[in-house]
Amino acid sequence: MGGALLRRWVAEDMGPVAVIDPVAKDLPAGVEAYAVPPVGRPDVLVLAVKPQIWREAAAAVAAVTGPMTLVVSVMAGVTTADLASVFPKSAIVRAMPNTPAAIGMAVTALFTTAGDLAEGAAEALFGPAGTTVWLSDEGDFDAVTAVSGSGPAYVFAFIEALAAAGVAAGLEAGLAERLARGTVSGAAALAVVDSTPAGVLRERVTSPGGTTAAGLAVLVPGLGELVTAAVAAAAARSRGLSG
Template structure:
């Protein structure tokens, strides 16, 4: 019976997932990590997990129910094939490498491998990520439940069955944090232009975006109604929204940005 987790790569995303699993009660003795960076190995071993430097060093007899591939996409062609030996009817492969297709993994690991392709985003590093997953036909219902549990350790989880949607997912949630960071930059710069000290304007912009996100996340009402709620007729917010919601304003600009990201994702995916 397959048992345990094999985490391949333990950088920021892999490390965040590991911390989430351990915080949720995963027995560290059931976790093996492949991490070649010696500087990271000591700290990982202190968590009680087994750490090795390469696939060939994984202890004999270790049969993971999930192999999590968390190396950079450009390294995956060199790394993934070494883990084909763990393929079994009870083992699934969970990839968090952006843009790397299920077809690639089927070629590297075998066509009968159970593969879940995921698109994480950087807020997963603080447990607030958005993880979207797509399974191949070899993934069983039980495997999907298991994968969902593992991903939920670092944020919210959603599933798509059509892999072609993953480029749009990447454009919205994968790249999305950068859009929000840029909005914070722009809002802070606008505050400066309006006469505020730089440090104060930066703090106002950051906390406002953070607070508004928390409110939108927890409120019973949707974002459109929340916008209406804070917009007094003839007031300051309405004056600003007339600019942002004008023809050529934020909505068409955001659509253009997301489509550009989606199309670039398709190009990179071949």
């Protein structure tokens, strides 16, 4: 996730940006990586590490932060209270973006109790990455993480499955892949520009007794329960990462 945001910020010339990572690789041109924090206090510190190691990573950078540093976390399961225990002097914002941030098409959920200045800074930081939504209840983050944070992987998994189904139906693998990708991206683009409820968009494609109806008769009965179970599992994992 950190890499997707970094590429967007560099593309938008939102610098200077420094990466603190002793094993950083594949960084955009002009971005330097450091094994230890560089001299000086950053205006914004973004924590984008695995939640399981966040305390170790945060301890290494806590000394360079201060009252004028905005600490932004994009980590699942780590609460503002957790973060405040390490960064007691800093304003803190929690964020849950997703990987389409790399092309400016993310949706990012945000939460802070630090006031208008922190909110404005967070909007400036994540606005170029796509759409932002503010949460009034921090407890919603686990569900948000499961839906939009993990959601791109669900979509990519569906593309894989649709392409594999095309091959099973007799298509050449490359053609099946192109058809699956183009179909999903086109349908998603239509959903973006047309605010009609998704159920109505589905009905518009589905002629009674037609081919789409035949396919949906197989797909739909178990789909809702399967997706609900997937989101519940991801949310439960998010809750388990805190601490």
